[in-house]
Structure formats: C-alpha cells, structure tokens
Amino acid sequence: MTDVKELVLTIVRPLVSHPDKVSLDVVESDRFMEYNLSVDPSDIGRIIGKQGRVIKAIRTLVYNVRTKEPKKVRLNILEEGAQS
Numbered sequence: 001m002t003d004v005k006e007l008v009l010t011i012v013r014p015l016v017s018h019p020d021k022v023s024l025d026v027v028e029s030d031r032f033m034e035y036n037l038s039v040d041p042s043d044i045g046r047i048i049g050k051q052g053r054v055i056k057a058i059r060t061l062v063y064n065v066r067t068k069e070p071k072k073v074r075l076n077i078l079e080e081g082a083q084s
Helices: 002-015 041-048 050-062
Strands: 023-028 034-038 072-078
Touching: 002 023, 002 034, 002 041, 002 050, 041 050, 041 072, 050 072
Parallel strands: 034 072
Antiparallel strands: 023 034
C-alpha cells in the first residue's frame, strides 16, 4: 500500500505548481484499494493533461504495480472540497 502511495506522490508532485497541496488518501473496500488524489484546483489540468494523457499514463503505472492484497487498485482525482 505505501509503495503505491509513494509512487503516485513521486510522480504527481513534480507536475504541479503547488506540491504542498497534494494529498493522497487510501480507502479500502471489499474489491478495491482506492487512492484518492487531491490537488490544488489550478493544478487539476496539469494532472489530467491534454485529452487525459497524463492521468492515463499515471494510472497505467499504478495499476501495474504488484500489491500484496488481491484487490484491484483505483486512482481517483478529487475536486477540492470533495474530501471528507
């Protein structure tokens, strides 16, 4: 779990203008390990990229990391205020 979290943070922080506002929360359900990424609203476009290419590349890397749990990994981008 921490390997995937560190991987996402290592990839995302250099891409954004406000790396101090990057946070990643992990939510575990029956079938998934969901990683909820929250960034500054002005940085969402940098994470998504043109036609979603950047987030697609990040997800490709994250989804192919082997984990100890038999659960699938999901990476979500949360808009500001969506965190609980």
